[in-house]
Each structure stands twice: as C-alpha cells, then as structure tokens.
Amino acid sequence: MALSLEQLEAFLAAVETGSFSAAARKLGKAQSSISGLISNLESDTGLPLFDRSTREPRLTRQGQALMEDVKAVLKSHNHLRYRVSHLTDKVEPAIGIAYDNLLVHEDNINSLIRDFERAFPSTSLMLLHATHHGAYQLLEEHKVDIAIGLRQHSYTEQYGFTSIGQVQFAKVASISHPLTKLSNPTESDLVQHRQLKITDNQSGTRHSEDRTGNAWYCNSPDNLLAMLKMGLGWADIPLQSVASELQNGRIVRLNCNQQALSFPQSLDLVWRKEGEAGKCQQWLLERLTLQYRQSEPSVSIQ
CATH class of the missing domain: 3.40.190.290 (D-Maltodextrin-Binding Protein; domain 2)
Incomplete structure (x- = not known):
C-alpha cells in the first residue's frame, strides 16, 4: 500500500473545509481532482473514509480514526521540508546560550526568544543560567554557542567578543x-x-x-x-x-567611605570564531547587541 502526500493533503483539506469543493479552492485544484485523490486514498487503504449519502461528505468512523495520523504525517513532512530548507540556507538545527541571570534582565531574554521562535521555528534553542564564570566554561566545553557575562581578563584568539553594556x-x-x-x-x-x-x-x-x-x-x-x-x-x-x-x-x-559605588564593569557577549557562523548565531549576536543596549533597565544610583 503506497499512500501519496497529495492524497493525504486532499483528505485533510476536505475534513477542515467541510466539502470537496472548498478543499479544491483551498488547494488550488479542480474539484474532480480532489474527488479523485480521495477516492484513490479509499481504494489504496480499502476503507470508506467519507459518507457521501448526504449533501456534504461526512467522515466515517474509519476516517475519524485516521484523521489524527494524517495530520501527524503532514506536519512531520512539512517540518522535514522546512529543516532541509534551513540547513541548505546554513540555519543551525540547534543553538545554545549561557548567561548570568544576575547580570542579564529576564525581560531581555523573554523578548529575544519570542522573536527567535518566529524567525527560526525549527531550530532547537537551549538557554542556561550560569553564574560567575559558568557561562564561559560552558562555552569552552562546547555545550553552548554564545555566552553572556562579565568581561574576563583576556580572551584567546578562538573567541570573538563585544561589550553590550555596563554593569554597576x-x-x-x-x-x-x-x-x-x-x-x-x-x-x-x-x-x-x-x-x-x-x-x-x-x-x-x-x-x-x-x-x-x-x-x-x-x-x-x-x-x-x-x-x-x-x-x-x-x-x-x-x-x-x-x-x-x-x-x-x-x-x-552601604555608603562606604572608600568607594560608594564600584567602577562599572563591561557585560560581554562571547562566541567561538571557529568555522562560519550560521544564520541563527548571526541573528542572535546582532539582536542581543542591539536589544540589550536599548532595553537595559536604568537604576538610580542616588
């Protein structure tokens, strides 16, 4: 038994629109084509999927039993097509960010991930809280691709970095x-x-x-x-x-007499320079730099 994606798309469109004619309009096909695809699907499966005794076709018990499976197959197929397209365009399948949440405001991260989901819905994103030097250690261990934390004394040549703000x-x-x-x-x-x-x-x-x-x-x-x-x-x-x-x-x-406020420290965005950065990493680096500088909450030091 060989079922075609075109048959499954015609079946699901008919279910969602309520008629073969509406399904034809949705898919940009002739009604006779939709009817033929569904008839062939019924023939290939050996199951009556629609009851045609009424004005509008209604799902049979067998059709209802297959509907969720058809949805899952088409969703998986669309996801595969999207993933292949993104890999061709150098969009990473997965990317990770480690950040010190004592330094980085969660509102910045929440705004970032909402936009990231819209831009790269098929990319797996990992966010890790990493205090003190933890973000850089995760970067060195290749567990994440980007780290955000206080400036280190020095960075080796394998890392790129930029300051995205000052921490008081x-x-x-x-x-x-x-x-x-x-x-x-x-x-x-x-x-x-x-x-x-x-x-x-x-x-x-x-x-x-x-x-x-x-x-x-x-x-x-x-x-x-x-x-x-x-x-x-x-x-x-x-x-x-x-x-x-x-x-x-x-x-x-505490109004300490030697220094009421410490000198501001640089908040750095750090990444590995090995290989060519994919589109996700490029997007994140640009967005984090711009977003954090624009939305860094101000705190009175009076």
Whole structure:
C-alpha cells in the first residue's frame, strides 16, 4: 500500500473545509481532482473514509480514526521540508546560550526568544543560567554557542567578543543589618561581617579573594537575595539585580567611605570564531547587541 502526500493533503483539506469543493479552492485544484485523490486514498487503504449519502461528505468512523495520523504525517513532512530548507540556507538545527541571570534582565531574554521562535521555528534553542564564570566554561566545553557575562581578563584568539553594556555594582545589605546603622562603613567594618557571594558549580565554594574569612557562596541569585533580605550578610552585586528591593527599602546601599559605588564593569557577549557562523548565531549576536543596549533597565544610583 503506497499512500501519496497529495492524497493525504486532499483528505485533510476536505475534513477542515467541510466539502470537496472548498478543499479544491483551498488547494488550488479542480474539484474532480480532489474527488479523485480521495477516492484513490479509499481504494489504496480499502476503507470508506467519507459518507457521501448526504449533501456534504461526512467522515466515517474509519476516517475519524485516521484523521489524527494524517495530520501527524503532514506536519512531520512539512517540518522535514522546512529543516532541509534551513540547513541548505546554513540555519543551525540547534543553538545554545549561557548567561548570568544576575547580570542579564529576564525581560531581555523573554523578548529575544519570542522573536527567535518566529524567525527560526525549527531550530532547537537551549538557554542556561550560569553564574560567575559558568557561562564561559560552558562555552569552552562546547555545550553552548554564545555566552553572556562579565568581561574576563583576556580572551584567546578562538573567541570573538563585544561589550553590550555596563554593569554597576554596589555594596548592599538588608535594612536590618548592623552595617546599615553606620553612616560610613569602612573596610575594617565590612570584614567583620559575613559577605554573600555568587559562585558557579566549577569554581567550588571558597575563593582566594575572600577577605572576611566568613563568606557564604551560592550559585542562585534568588538564594542570594533571600539571604540578603534575612540579614545574613552584605553583598557587592549589580544594582539592577536588587532594583525593586532598593525601591521598597528592604535592601539599602552601604555608603562606604572608600568607594560608594564600584567602577562599572563591561557585560560581554562571547562566541567561538571557529568555522562560519550560521544564520541563527548571526541573528542572535546582532539582536542581543542591539536589544540589550536599548532595553537595559536604568537604576538610580542616588
């Protein structure tokens, strides 16, 4: 038994439009052609698919049983045609992005993926939260194609990179934390209290730059914010990540006398330069650069 796609398309069009004549108009064929295709389908399957005893043909029990399978076959065929066309046009079948969600606003990502789905519906997209140096490690391990994070000290020649914005850091604590009672906390004041820090899975739980000897680490911005609000320590983190908490007064800036605000740090978009970039990667690099610069939320530093 050999069933043609043309037969299946005629069958589904007749089901969806309610008549052979309407199916013919939808497919741009003569009504006699649609009738012939459906008759041949019934002959090839050995099943009566439509009841023609009424003015408009109605699906039989056998036709109803096959309808979902026909839909699935045609959907799979269309997907295959679309995938072949995209591969010919150098559209990647899959692409991955790792980003530090303490630095990158989720509204930016949500807007990006809505437009990406419309532009590349057959490409598999993977988004990974990766704190600290995690995004770059995933890029080095070839687990993603693009990384977004703070600028590294240097990049090897195999990577391309561009700055897509500036990240302003500040020292903050819960309104109930003892440091907020000091008008100008000094460095010695800070080291007497626990610092809360973001880390990643590969870097481990402790770092040589720990000044307090009593730092707590986590790889989740949500956990860090929860610990801040509980008054379990202070943190030097991006202002945008605590913008709403600063506005409602639950988190406050520490007006440290040595430097109230850290110097802005560059937020970088990094990718591997090996081979020719496909259309998905080119689209993402251009869109991320443009979108993040235009929509980066502003946070008052007053």
